[in-house]
Amino acid sequence: xxxxxxxxxxxxxxxxxxxxxxxxxxxxxxxxxxxxxxxxxxxxxxxxxxxxxxxxxxxxxxxxxxxxxxxxxxxxxxxxxxxxxxxxxxxxxxxxxxxxxxxxxxxxxxxxxxxxxxxxxxxxxxxxxxxxxxxxxxxxxxxxxxxxxxxxxxxxxxxxxxxxxxxxxxxxxxxxxxxxxxxxxxxxxxxxxxxxxxxxxxxxxxxxxxxxxxxxxxxxxxxxxxxxxxxxxxxxxxxxxxxxxxxxx
Amino acid sequence: xxxxxxxxxxxxxxxxxxxxxxxxxxxxxxxxxxxxxxxxxxxxxxxxxxxxxxxxxxxxxxxxxxxxxxxxxxxxxxxxxxxxxxxxxxxxxxxxxxxxxxxxxxxxxxxxxxxxxxxxxxxxxxxxxxxxxxxxxxxxxxxxxxxxxxxxxxxxxxxxxxxxxxxxxxxxxxxxxxxxxxxxxxxxxxxxxxxxxxxxxxxxxxxxxxxxxxxxxxxxxxxxxxxxxxxxxxxxxxxxxxxxxxxxxxxxxxxxxxxxxxxxxxxxxxxxxxxxxxxxxxxxxxxxxxxxxxxxxxxxxxxxxxxxxxxxxxxxxxxxxxxxxxxxxxxxxxxxxxxxxxxxxxxxxxxxxxxxxxxxxxxxxxxxxxxxxxxxxxxxxxxxxxxxxxxxxxxxxxxxxxxxxxxxxxxxxxxxxxxxxxxxxxxxxxxxxxxxxxxxxxxxxxxxxxxxxxxxxxxxxxxxxxxxxxxxxxxxxxxxxxxxxxxxxxxxxxxxxxxxxxxxxxxxxxxxxxxxxxxxxxxxxxxxxxxxxxxxxxxxxxxxxxxxxxxxxxxxxxxxxxxxxxxxxxxxxxxxxxxxxxxxxxxxxxxxx
Numbered sequence: 001x002x003x004x005x006x007x008x009x010x011x012x013x014x015x016x017x018x019x020x021x022x023x024x025x026x027x028x029x030x031x032x033x034x035x036x037x038x039x040x041x042x043x044x045x046x047x048x049x050x051x052x053x054x055x056x057x058x059x060x061x062x063x064x065x066x067x068x069x070x071x072x073x074x075x076x077x078x079x080x081x082x083x084x085x086x087x088x089x090x091x092x093x094x095x096x097x098x099x100x101x102x103x104x105x106x107x108x109x110x111x112x113x114x115x116x117x118x119x120x121x122x123x124x125x126x127x128x129x130x131x132x133x134x135x136x137x138x139x140x141x142x143x144x145x146x147x148x149x150x151x152x153x154x155x156x157x158x159x160x161x162x163x164x165x166x167x168x169x170x171x172x173x174x175x176x177x178x179x180x181x182x183x184x185x186x187x188x189x190x191x192x193x194x195x196x197x198x199x200x201x202x203x204x205x206x207x208x209x210x211x212x213x214x215x216x217x218x219x220x221x222x223x224x225x226x227x228x229x230x231x232x233x234x235x236x237x238x239x240x241x242x243x244x245x246x247x248x249x
Numbered sequence: 250x251x252x253x254x255x256x257x258x259x260x261x262x263x264x265x266x267x268x269x270x271x272x273x274x275x276x277x278x279x280x281x282x283x284x285x286x287x288x289x290x291x292x293x294x295x296x297x298x299x300x301x302x303x304x305x306x307x308x309x310x311x312x313x314x315x316x317x318x319x320x321x322x323x324x325x326x327x328x329x330x331x332x333x334x335x336x337x338x339x340x341x342x343x344x345x346x347x348x349x350x351x352x353x354x355x356x357x358x359x360x361x362x363x364x365x366x367x368x369x370x371x372x373x374x375x376x377x378x379x380x381x382x383x384x385x386x387x388x389x390x391x392x393x394x395x396x397x398x399x400x401x402x403x404x405x406x407x408x409x410x411x412x413x414x415x416x417x418x419x420x421x422x423x424x425x426x427x428x429x430x431x432x433x434x435x436x437x438x439x440x441x442x443x444x445x446x447x448x449x450x451x452x453x454x455x456x457x458x459x460x461x462x463x464x465x466x467x468x469x470x471x472x473x474x475x476x477x478x479x480x481x482x483x484x485x486x487x488x489x490x491x492x493x494x495x496x497x498x499x500x501x502x503x504x505x506x507x508x509x510x511x512x513x514x515x516x517x518x519x520x521x522x523x524x525x526x527x528x529x530x531x532x533x534x535x536x537x538x539x540x541x542x543x544x545x546x547x548x549x550x551x552x553x554x555x556x557x558x559x560x561x562x563x564x565x566x567x568x569x570x571x572x573x574x575x576x577x578x579x580x581x582x583x584x585x586x587x588x589x590x591x592x593x594x595x596x597x598x599x600x601x602x603x604x605x606x607x608x609x610x611x612x613x614x615x616x617x618x619x620x621x622x623x624x625x626x627x628x629x630x631x632x633x634x635x636x637x638x639x640x641x642x643x644x645x646x647x648x649x650x651x652x653x654x655x656x657x658x659x660x661x662x663x664x665x666x667x668x669x670x671x672x673x674x675x676x677x678x679x680x681x682x683x684x685x686x687x688x689x690x691x692x693x694x695x696x697x698x699x700x701x702x703x704x705x706x707x708x709x710x711x712x713x714x715x716x717x718x719x720x721x722x723x724x725x726x727x728x729x730x731x732x733x734x735x736x737x738x739x740x741x742x743x744x745x746x747x748x749x750x751x752x753x754x755x756x757x758x759x760x761x762x763x764x765x766x767x768x769x770x771x772x773x774x775x776x777x778x779x780x781x782x783x784x785x786x787x788x789x790x791x792x793x794x795x796x797x798x799x800x801x802x803x804x805x806x807x808x809x810x811x812x813x814x815x816x817x818x819x820x821x822x823x824x825x826x827x828x829x830x831x832x833x834x835x836x837x838x839x840x841x842x
Contacts, residue, residue: 014254030798032258073289185301186293188338188351194289195281 001111001148001170003046003055005080006101007039007062009071010121017121019220026121026220035071038116040078041176044183045146046114047079054148055112057081061104063097065089069199076194077186083199084108088211090204096211098130103207105135110171112153117142117175128175138168142177250670251563253303253368253556255295258801259602260360260609261288266788267606267781268356268613276620278346279354287357290342294361297337301330302368305509309371310673313508314450316501321449324509327372328452331405339365340376340405344383348395348403355619359612362545363605366552370677371509373552375408375447377545381538382409382459389526389534390478397484398457408453411538412442412460412479412515420690422532423470427462429477429522437519438462438479438496444684448513449481449498455490456481458515459538460522461531468529476531477522496520506676539685540638544611546685547641550649551604553678557656558597560671564660565590584659592815593655599812600652602805603778604645606785611637629710636699636707637777643691643767644774646681653678692766695773700748701755701762708748715741715780721787729810730790733783736813740820744776747824764831772823779817782809 011017012032020027035043049055060075061084062068072083086100105113113135118125132139140146140155144163147154148170157164158177204211232238243249264270264287274282309324316322323331334340343358344350365373383402386395386409401407418424427440438460442448449456458479467473482490495518502512526534565585572579573586584590611634618630653675657664664671682688700708719741722734747769755762786809789802 030801070285070288073285077289077293185297185333185337187336188290188293188342190338191286191289191293192281192351195286 001055002057002059002108003049003112003114004105004108004110005039005042005046005058005060005075006097006113006115006127007043007060007071007075008036008116008119008121009033009062009064009068010036010119013037013120019222023219023221025217033067033071035074036116036119036121038118038120038176038178040116040183041178041180042114042116042174043075043078043080044181045143045174045176046112047184048181049112049146049148050079059084059108059110061086061101063088063092063100063204069201072199073194074186076197076199077191078184079190080197082197085199085201086204086207087201088204090211091213092211093213093215094124094126095130095214096209097127098134099209100204100207100211101127101131102134103209105131105171112148112170113173114146115173115175117177128173132173135171135173138166138172139174140166140168140172141175143174144177144179146174146180250307250668251560253299253306253559255291255298255364255367256555257288257291257295259605260291260363262785262788262801262805263606263609264356264360266792267784268610273354273356273613273616276354276616277622278352278620279616282354282357290353290357291360291364293337294339294364297334297339298364298368301333302365302372305330305372306369307670307673309369309509310506310667310677311508313371314501314511316498316511320451321498321501321511321513323450323452323511324371327509330372331375331452334376335405340379341403344380344403345387348383348387348399350403354613354616356609356612356616359544359548359609362548363552363555363608366545366549367556369509370549370553371507373549374507374510375450375452376405377542378411378446379405379407379409380545381411381542382457384541385459385476385525385534385538386478388537389476390523394478394523394525397488398478398480401455402457406453407455407457408447408450409457409459410445410448411535411542412445412448412458413535414444415441416443420687422461422474425461425463425474427460427517429462429464429475429524430519431464434523436462436464436477436522436524438477438517438522439519440517442515442517444502445513445515446510446684448511448515450511454482458496459525459535460517461535462522464528471532473529474531475528476525476534478525479517479520479522483521494520505679506673507680542685543638543642543691544608544615546681547604547638547643547645548608549681550645550647550678551601551608553674553681554597554604554649554652555601557653557671557674557678558594558601560669560674561597561656561659562594564663564669564671565594568660568663590659593659595808595811596815597652597655597659599782599808599816600648600778602785602808603782603812603816604648606781607637607774607777608641608645610781611641632703632707633711636711639691639695639699639770640774640777642685643682643688643695643770644777646678647688647771648774649678649681650675688767688770692770693763695770696751696755696762696766700751705748705752708744711777712741712745712748715744715776718780718783718787722783725787725790727790729806730786732810733786733813736817737779737783740776740779740817743820743824744773747772747827750828758830760835761830761832764834765827765829768823768827772820772827775817775820775823779812779820782812785809 012034018027046058058080060080063086115128142158143155144158145156305326341350346352429436460477460479461474483492485491497516498513499516500514568584569581570584573582614630614633621627657671660671663669789805792802
């Protein structure tokens with residue numbers, strides 16, 4: 001079974017994100033970029049499936065600027081076999097990403113597609129679900145356990161108040177949650193080997209997919225600074241303020 | 250308390266801008282070394298250093314290595330971390346591919362060693378000593394010994410040690426008394442060695458000691474010392490560790506710092522050993538290992554300085570105390586806004602950046618000296634490396650004392666309390682000016698073998714490079730660069746004057762030169778640092794002109810200017826001090842002390 005993993009290049013989780021001065025988006029110039037942490041978990045899961053003999057090949061795919069090749073090399077160093085970059089400078093929204101991924105899935109015919117449940121830059125949490133709908137296949141989102149069987153996969157999902165176990169027919173789409181696994185430390189010899197693994201660069205036009213954004217960003221701004229609090233002398237005064245000043249009671 | 254973040258961007262700046270990375274990539278065997286590989290290696294090494302080694306540092310300080318009847322037990326967590334370290338292939342990063350190393354340049358090895366040593370110096374000593382032992386075996390041992398030991402040492406599944414010191418033979422190795430008696434195809438080694446770093450532990454299933462000892466007919470003094478390989482476990486016919494050899498760790502030292510690193514007293518009782526290299530040439534062979542190790546100890550000075558800086562920077566942003574002169578409002582301020590705290594932080598930062606630039610550019614010369622196809626280029630690079638070794642070792646470790654001490658000062662009273670971690674960096678760094686040759690040994694090496702012996706030739710080549718940078722500053726615009734130039738020019742002149750003074754006086758006035766050697770060494774380091782900071786300023790200014798990151802490169806420029814204004818002028822004073830001679834040092838009779 002071939003496993004396809006989608007990875008996104010995002011602002012590193014250690015960086016304090018700042019809006020651009022003109023309010024058109026988040027500042028990414030001169031900012032450290034890394035693989036989306038949920039995608040790292042997705043890659044780790046695919047590599048573990050391969051190590052356990054349950055996957056035959058792990059292919060990683062990323063969509064975006066040329067620098068996404070670095071992110072793909074990291075995935076290759078973690079153990080993926082080959083990589084595909086669909087290279088574009090255009091802004092890609094979840095629906096466009098899902099459409100492009102569907103085109104890649106049609107080409108590659110994987111048994112399983114694993115994505116991070118969301119990207120830490122826009123926190124959309126949409127791509128996996130949209131991709132499953134476009135493919136017309138089952139989806140196991142927020143996975144904390146993945147067990148492939150014969151022609152199907154059992155996925156334990158993190159849901160409000162507990163865990164839910166679902167069984168999906170293959171091919172299927174899975175999105176990884178935090179507790180699915182703990183990604184490995186990359187080994188030095190594998191960094192060297194990753195340089196020599198195949199990395200194919202394609203253009204969105206080759207798939208005939210329209211990636212025009214459907215949503216318009218009006219403004220990106222920092223949350224307002226919290227104003228200082230006041231001390232109250234008694235419970236009565238507190239209740240009064242909650243009623244009349246904060247107007248929450 | 251802060252956690253360690255490998256300064257990957259600063260490291261990439263030095264590797265990309267101050268070292269000629271293309272020249273390194275052009276060396277045989279370095280074809281894969283490009284900016285993307287450098288970044289990938291540094292990022293992944295940084296994760297291991299920050300997430301695995303750093304969290305063990307403070308606990309190993311409190312609960313260090315333990316001696317038991319059965320052998321030394323490593324500090325809690327070390328064995329697991331070591332396993333992770335060697336499984337990651339990090340031990341053999343710069344080792345030859347024929348022994349399953351990765352064959353990467355020493356330049357990258359140096360950057361990763363800075364990380365290991367900044368995150369956990371006690372831990373990092375173990376692989377550091379192994380690398381020194383690999384070096385000596387690779388150069389001098391028989392093919393049989395290489396085949397039997399090297400692959401496991403490169404992988405890190407066996408570790409190595411250096412056994413030089415005996416109670417009566419410290420800096421003066423002529424006094425070594427351990428004996429080696431021939432017996433068939435091997436020797437029987439007897440004697441006691443002290444201060445053996447990682448001399449015994451339970452992290453691997455063998456430890457390979459390299460031991461200095463005397464043959465029965467050996468001449469007295471340093472020309473009668475031979476080098477032997479003595480394994481903790483003798484090897485079976487299939488190459489696996491078998492029978493226990495008669496070398497025991499009889500105790501470990503209770504020390505000021507590096508509590509996670511067991512400092513062993515080893516007793517050899519007719520232990521089986523094998524000659525490495527030529528009989529009676531052991532000290533020369535051992536110096537192969539020592540040179541390698543001296544550069545890496547210099548790196549420890551830098552590493553602890555940077556770790557102390559990271560901690561101080563964190564504390565200065567966190568600690569609220571007083572109002573600032575900058576903002577006259579009523580709000581109390583983080584102490585980073587006080588000018589004297591800034592002076593301390595900028596000093597720490599500038600010294601760390603200067604040490605890093607000096608160490609990495611020297612490592613690049615090591616690569617050229619080892620791998621360049623042209624013998625003349627190799628020789629010139631080796632001459633530079635030989636000149637720089639005492640500077641990197643002596644100056645960086647002494648500067649490490651200053652910087653880790655300032656790190657405590659930034660914390661005020663809390664720096665003197667162990668909880669913040671600032672005190673540990675100071676205590677751990679304290680050994681670095683002592684082992685692998687004290688600062689005095691480095692200073693004597695510098696003025697004697699490195700300046701007087703070649704009549705200042707290697708120093709003249711270095712001064713010519715510095716003058717080329719001054720010419721570059723002449724041609725550049727901008728106030729920062731102009732200020733840097735006015736400070737660097739007299740410092741380079743002073744270094745030249747110092748070198749000439751040493752060459753002229755070494756034979757006739759040896760007491761004066763040796764009395765001045767320490768200050769001359771510190772001066773050479775100070776000027777080399779100023780030179781590299783000026784190169785950094787030129788590179789940063791070019792990047793800024795080309796639209797590079799204004800915050801990052803702007804900070805490089807400002808830090809270089811700070812070094813030029815606040816630290817580099819010390820060079821002139823050090824020259825004055827040195828040339829004052831030794832009369833007042835030597836005037837009193839010993840009984841007057």
